[in-house]
Amino acid sequence: MNLVHAGKRPLIRCQECDELFVVPDAPDKTTVKCARCGAVLYKRNTRSIANAFIFNLTALILLLLANSFPFLSMSIEGSVQTSKLISGALAVYRQGMWEVGLLVLLVMIVVPLAKILTNLYVLAPLHFGRRAPFAEQAARLVELISPWSMAEVFLLGVLVTCVKLADLGTIKVGVALFCFVAMIVAMAAGDAANEPREVWERLERSRPQPLPDPRERKRLLSCHVCHLVCRVDPHTEDESAFCPRCGATLHQRKPDSLNRTWALVIAAAILYIPANVYPVMTVVSFGKPFVNTILGGVQELISSGMWPLAVLVFFASITVPMLKLVGLIFLLISIHRRSRWRPADRTRLYRIIDAVGRWSMVDIFVLAITAALVQMGSIATIVPGVGAMAFASVVVLTIFAAMSFDPRLIWDAAGANRD
Amino acid sequence: MTEEKPAVSQDDLPQAAIVEKRRLPSIVWLIPLVAFLIGVWLVYKTYSEKGPTITIAFETASGLEVGKTRIKYRDVDLGLVDSVDLSKDLSRVVVTAEMRKEIADQLREGTTFWIVEPRLTASGVSGLGTLVSGTYIAMRPGPGKAARKFTGLTEPPVLTVDVPGSRYKLHASKVGSISAGSGIYYRGIQVGQVLGYSLDDDGRGVTFTAFIAAPHDKLVRDRSRFWNASGVDMSLTSSGVTVRTESLQSVLTGGIAFDTAREFSHTEQSPEGKGFPLYESFSQAEEAGFHLRRPFLIYFNGQSLSGLDVGAPVLFYGIKVGQVSDVRIMIDPKTGLIKVPVTVEMEPQRLNFTGAFSMTEAEMESLHWKYMKEWVHKGLRAQLQSGNLLTGQQVIALKFFPKAAPAELDTSGKIPVIPSEPSEFKELSTQASNFLAKLESLPLQELINDLRHTIQSTDRLINSKSVKDAVTSLKEVGPLLDSLKATSDTARKTLAKAETVMTDADRMVGEDSQLRYGLVQMIKELTDTSRAVRTLADTLQRHPEALIRGKEGSKK
């Protein structure tokens, strides 16, 4: 039906460098990338909604199963401690660190579940050729919470914990762990299949627009959520304008990006010190505490001969937060200095920082699972340390920092978007 | 879907129905289907394996943790505690537990549950393992109808698993050092345990429940005798110091021993539940074997009875044939005459009449009576003897005195009276006083005068030259010296003997005595145990990280 008039086609702006493109007529099963910075604009797949729906449905079944059966059980000298998926969060909560417990509960169970359910709510009617009420809001919610679904990081935490505790007792893997692994695979498949642009286009098609005059380009704002390119009248620019498709506020750039990012980065950098100095967990044995810092945890893995795992934990816990902080500071300074140096590479650096940040949560998960498994009364109890809270804050703050950073500013500063 | 109609009119032609092509669902749908089927199967499996839920009422919930505390029988997990709540009236703790399906049929009315935690009991420290593994609830299946509500025991039972054997009742006057868990020994081998004790209904004694494990329960016969084997049975009697212990274990934690006299060893096993008296010591149990007793009275006129205690033996040819059962002073209210009757109990069974096995007790008694009469007629008399010079204990000896004044067994009173003879010591003192009387009658003054006179004249004689010559020639002094030497040798031998006695006493608690060996061994074991516990505690205190990464030694 969609008649394409000559010279009038839907437009798309790159979310990372703000380059304006005409949506190409891409064939099925291809990826459309930004010609300037290399960011993925969208993927073209006619089966994307069907597949995403099916995989999300699978993930939902598996997540329910993973929550209802024993996850891990550990026997130390005849004392068997069986834990469920939720036990780690509860154990940390019971030890008096409810903030960390809540965070673990959110990123491990609540957010994945919410993401799957919302996805299904949007996808299922679309798959059957209908649309659910408030589907746009639901789709916006998915975009909002997706970065906080960290089930796969939790799985790495399980692996590290098992290796660490293997010497202490016998660890038995429960059926829920298998379900959990399968759920992560299904979720990853669902995420891979899901193409937000396809969803948005199904909800409401982007209208073809005439290729604008170069001077008018600034008036074509791209929605941060649904990526719809909207024309904003000059006189309304100072007031809030809303996306006609998803209802999100329209901005030229992420609001107050540099200041927000600076504030969050500095806060994270300050907390990074107590996160490494103070113990992440304390083993209280016969009333005597033995403190365990993040670096100490890596040392333990090395001294146990677990080199690959030590490298992995060192990377996730020490390098990644450091890289994020240093990288973001570097990007911020380069923008302030209006650097023209390799904007495409700097955009790529930002992409990496954004993607890798979540893996730092692994230490918090290790703490939670260990606390859930090692409960031996007066002989040994795991108590979360102050460092755990500081570290969790660093991870959360750096994720927020990366979210509030607008990579388009790199290109603005480099003078590439002077149209 | 609207189609643009062609310009040419074809209204008269019917419109063909357009049916959308029915597509089969994609193969990808297999994935959620499989996940769903696995889920259904898991849920079904879980519910089909779900065992019965039981409730157990306990006094306290000490150490019980929801979702962690297990229910075990013979160290096999049978269930898990689901919830711990207070009963409505707050008087008890109600534990809800989910049991394994296989055990459902074994949950009957008689099933007992108790909480296993570290405790110090008579038979040692138990449940130390639960320090590490945590408290658990132990279960022992029992008989009865199927049940789902139980009341937990406050104290763990002695027998935690079903062991074949028999239970007997033992009656004693007090509990003493015996407690639940004390061992029961047969010739030094532990064959059973005391399961518990209770005060008798009349409050006059206690009854122990003794459990003898099969096949040793066959050794319990109607004539078996049980005695308290707790501690060290050390007695200082007229026959010396006797030390008797059953085993080191029984010394420390109390114990009961039993035995059956050889002549009854062919008899059948006693029926389960039969009661036996529990004697306070081995010797009392031994005494109890001679249950025929015949009382006799003896008057020791004018002799001191100090050192003659109740229980002192009556010896016949140096062999015990009875014992003193009563010593008292009696004064006739009219005449003021003082009498000191000693009641002795003669035990006819100790006399071992030839062919006594086939004899009835009545026959044995009449025989004993007959001979006592005859022997007294022939001169049998009771005499006080010093049993132990050191302690001053006295015994009664029955001896024949052919020269004694004739007498008969006095059967006029309620209890027959055996005539007595003065003790040897008394005889001696009589002789001594006789001697002194003779000495007194001697004309001493005259003798002294004569002596002085003699000395004076001797002096004169010695000083005379002829005597001096005679003395020089006197050379037969040697034999006298020899005899002196012999005397001193005898004295030395006596000393040596005394030393041997002292050494014997020393050996009882000396380097190589068994008692001491046992004690040393026990102290060593205790030290080892405490050292092991301390090492564990030390390791954990200094290296609690061992819990995280294992001991140093377990590194690859």
Ligand SMILES: [Zn+2]
């Ligand atoms: Zn771009």
Ligand SMILES: [Zn+2]
């Ligand atoms: Zn929008």
